[in-house]
Amino acid sequence: MTHHISAMLNSHPQGVDAARKESLAECIAACFECSQACTACADACLGEKMVADLAACIRTDLDCADICAATGNILTRQTATNTAITRPVLEACRAACAVSADECEQHSDMHEHCRICAEACRRCEAACTALLSAPA
Amino acid sequence: MTHHISAMLNSHPQGVDAARKESLAECIAACFECSQACTACADACLGEKMVADLAACIRTDLDCADICAATGNILTRQTATNTAITRPVLEACRAACAVSADECEQHSDMHEHCRICAEACRRCEAACTALLSAPA
Amino acid sequence: MTHHISAMLNSHPQGVDAARKESLAECIAACFECSQACTACADACLGEKMVADLAACIRTDLDCADICAATGNILTRQTATNTAITRPVLEACRAACAVSADECEQHSDMHEHCRICAEACRRCEAACTALLSAPA
Amino acid sequence: MTHHISAMLNSHPQGVDAARKESLAECIAACFECSQACTACADACLGEKMVADLAACIRTDLDCADICAATGNILTRQTATNTAITRPVLEACRAACAVSADECEQHSDMHEHCRICAEACRRCEAACTALLSAPA
Numbered sequence: 001m002t003h004h005i006s007a008m009l010n011s012h013p014q015g016v017d018a019a020r021k022e023s024l025a026e027c028i029a030a031c032f033e034c035s036q037a038c039t040a041c042a043d044a045c046l047g048e049k050m051v052a053d054l055a056a057c058i059r060t061d062l063d064c065a066d067i068c069a070a071t072g073n074i075l076t077r078q079t080a081t082n083t084a085i086t087r088p089v090l091e092a093c094r095a096a097c098a099v100s101a102d103e104c105e106q107h108s109d110m111h112e113h114c115r116i117c118a119e120a121c122r123r124c125e126a127a128c129t130a131l132l133s134a135p136a
Numbered sequence: 137m138t139h140h141i142s143a144m145l146n147s148h149p150q151g152v153d154a155a156r157k158e159s160l161a162e163c164i165a166a167c168f169e170c171s172q173a174c175t176a177c178a179d180a181c182l183g184e185k186m187v188a189d190l191a192a193c194i195r196t197d198l199d200c201a202d203i204c205a206a207t208g209n210i211l212t213r214q215t216a217t218n219t220a221i222t223r224p225v226l227e228a229c230r231a232a233c234a235v236s237a238d239e240c241e242q243h244s245d246m247h248e249h250c251r252i253c254a255e256a257c258r259r260c261e262a263a264c265t266a267l268l269s270a271p272a
Numbered sequence: 273m274t275h276h277i278s279a280m281l282n283s284h285p286q287g288v289d290a291a292r293k294e295s296l297a298e299c300i301a302a303c304f305e306c307s308q309a310c311t312a313c314a315d316a317c318l319g320e321k322m323v324a325d326l327a328a329c330i331r332t333d334l335d336c337a338d339i340c341a342a343t344g345n346i347l348t349r350q351t352a353t354n355t356a357i358t359r360p361v362l363e364a365c366r367a368a369c370a371v372s373a374d375e376c377e378q379h380s381d382m383h384e385h386c387r388i389c390a391e392a393c394r395r396c397e398a399a400c401t402a403l404l405s406a407p408a
Numbered sequence: 409m410t411h412h413i414s415a416m417l418n419s420h421p422q423g424v425d426a427a428r429k430e431s432l433a434e435c436i437a438a439c440f441e442c443s444q445a446c447t448a449c450a451d452a453c454l455g456e457k458m459v460a461d462l463a464a465c466i467r468t469d470l471d472c473a474d475i476c477a478a479t480g481n482i483l484t485r486q487t488a489t490n491t492a493i494t495r496p497v498l499e500a501c502r503a504a505c506a507v508s509a510d511e512c513e514q515h516s517d518m519h520e521h522c523r524i525c526a527e528a529c530r531r532c533e534a535a536c537t538a539l540l541s542a543p544a
Contacts, residue, residue, distance in 0.1 A: 001440070001444070004445060004528065008448035008449070008525075009448075010520075011452060011520035012448075012451075012452050012455060013452060013457075028444070029409075032440050036413060036440060036484060039484045040413075040416035040417075041416070043331070043420075043485040043486060043487050044416070047420060047422045047486065047487035048421050049421075051324050051327065052323050052324060056216035056218075059213055059215050059216040059217075059218075060216070063209075063213065063221050063225075064221075066205075066209050067206050067225060069202075069477065070202040070203050070205070070206040073198075073202050073447050073473075076444060076451065077195055077447070077451040078451060078452075079192075079451050079452075080192035081195075082192075082199075082235055084235050085196065085199050085200075085228075085231060085232045088227050088231040089203060089228045089231075091224050091227075091228065092221075092224040092228040095221060096221045096224075096225070112418075113419040116415050116416055117416075137273040137305060140305055140308070140392065141308060141312075144308075144312035144316070144385060144388055144389075146384075147388060148312075148315075148385070149319045149321075169273055172304060172344065173276060173280060175345050176277075176280035176281075176348050177280070179349040179350060179351050179470075180280070180283060180351075183284060183285045183351035183463065184285050187460050187463065188457070188459050191454050191455065195451070198451075201345075208308065212311045212312050212315065213315040214315060215315050215318045215319035248282075248283035249280060252279050252283060253280075256276065328487075328488035331487050331488040331489075331490075332488070332490060334481075335481075335482045335485065335490075335493050335497075336493075339478050341474075341478070342475050345471075345474050346471045346474055346475070351467050352464035352467040352468070353467075354467075354471075356506075356507050357471050357500075357504045357507050360499050360500040361475060363499075363500065364493075367496040368493045371490055
């Protein structure tokens, strides 16, 4: 997915700062992959016999899916970007990914979907951190 | 809409803290109303002859619509709420509403849709602030 | 919410067909109310001790919330509307609302959140039907 | 992205029909890639000097982004799938992709972002068609 995202960034009429472009494309891809993984993990948890023990995992998955999708859309836009919006959004996304990863890691030994989802959350958490520290 | 939202909060099996319930219901309603207003304002700006002068307004409208919808969904959930997610999400939502309101207010005299949208953004900004300072 | 939605429709630079405006505003409001109700019902079901018996209800709630939110956004836009998109979207939304209402009605006696959610789904189903038969 | 999507499908506790799994994973990936491309194309169009001539393209991009994201989420879920929802949703997604592709193709010679976006829309349209004709 990162290839397609980079191609779109390269085609933007106003250009995208070269120093940020790679970390931006990776963060956008990580957001959408994490959102999809969280939606899938919430649904897989819902299909488990022990679903009652996974309520907190489903809840954080759903929250993380919502904020990652919003962040992916906001980062995708490059016309008139305002860091007064993008910075707190990235911080909220990173926080949700960290909480969701913590939660899924508690069930990683028992549920493969939680293991995969935790990895996607950690990748997105790291991508948000990298983008927050990239040159403005 | 607040009436329906409150009815759903009242029906939650684990209950919702009475001290927060009113500010919570108002914030959820404000998030969805602001998201709808921003989507409508971006579209109305797109239909204006002077759309080229409204690019920044459309951009902030679209960002604000995305984060308000995500925040409205996240606040709607009451099972296993984690303030490590909800607080930064509320802060990001408040920030986006403030920026979008600032932007729309610059065009409020000329465009009724910007005037209405700015009001919805200010209401949502205030509702996020109120909920952030409500008793945990 | 319908009041705010109508005010935004009235401020659109290209105008909105008067014969459709009322059914349009009602359908947009019904979509967002149904989306919120389904998100809340899925979460309330998740908080029930008998959550394992409510898996299908949660699943249809989540699907209905997604399609209602998308439909609400698409109907909100009035610049260059293309009925080749809006009609099948309305049909999909109506179908999801009907399925979700059927599911929630099975639990309406036991769970107040399912009763309220079923009503929101039926209102949205009816609003989609009314808009599909409104003058183009 | 398809690799991660397939891994999550393979980890679902109730399994996914082997005859559909590949077309399902491809359609989910196509939906999220198309949604991201449409969000990016709408933003790139907004940054063009000739944005006033691209209003219809931006509008269809935004609609297509919304329905593709909803469809990607709905297809991701595998617990208690109901084809009375998934079929009309796939038909609406396919219709929006076709309209958006038609629109973007009119500007493909002039705007690289429209060319890339049109391709993503055509891939998603084809993936919806393939999944609609896959064995139930």
